[in-house]
Amino acid sequence: MNEQRRDILDMLAEGKITAEEAERLITALERQQPTASSPDARPKGKARYLRLVMDAMEDDEPTRLNVRVPLQLLRAGVRLAALIPPRALDQANAQLAKSGVPFDLTQLKPEQLEEFVEHLDEVTFEMDGPGAKMRIFSE
Amino acid sequence: MPQLLTVRIKRSGGRRIRVWVPVLPVVLVLSPILVPAVLAATxxxxxxxxxxxxxxxxxxxxxxALPGARFDVEQGSTAVLISIR
Known part of the structure; x- marks a missing residue:
């Protein structure tokens, strides 16, 4: 349920508007918003997979990349990455700094990465270039 | 745990190769190698x-967590699909 619909129902519950007015408002709201059958609509519920879909033209041939990664796999990867010894992280930091990327990997905590993965189900990333189109979303 | 690995390859000539790899039997066959590998990892x-x-x-x-992972790449008339179930 989206926020605007919830607000309307709250107003109805509080007696601020009548049932007819609430119905009119919800109908108007549905007209404004894309219907569930639109291509961008996603089924509600907990996302299980992260999808990457890319369409591009390479060597005058259409190229399509379609990758589906279980979010559980990303979480497991984060746990696995947490095992990297600090000495290796220091070496990686030094190399990153040498390449002009002053990023401290030791500051990246597994809990933060897990939180990031948890919130991936709310993310839709779309990139539209002259010869390529990429979309990252969860389902 | 993954049960089945599916590999599909479509070549430019229209030839298709499909390989189904049952993971558990393969793991059992490879177990003599896997045990020393685990020891080496330890x-x-x-x-x-x-x-x-x-x-x-x-x-x-x-x-x-691997089951459900799918990698599908297609270019022109060639395509590769790797799916883990």
């Missing part, structure tokens, strides 16, 4: 001061 964990149990747990969790 030694490596000790050398690099990593908890061997933690690494084993994280590795198992990673393998268990």
């Amino acid at each position: 030694v490596a964990c000790r050398i690099f001061h990593i908890s061997a149990l933690g690494a084993l747990g994280a590795g198992w969790r990673f393998v268990s």
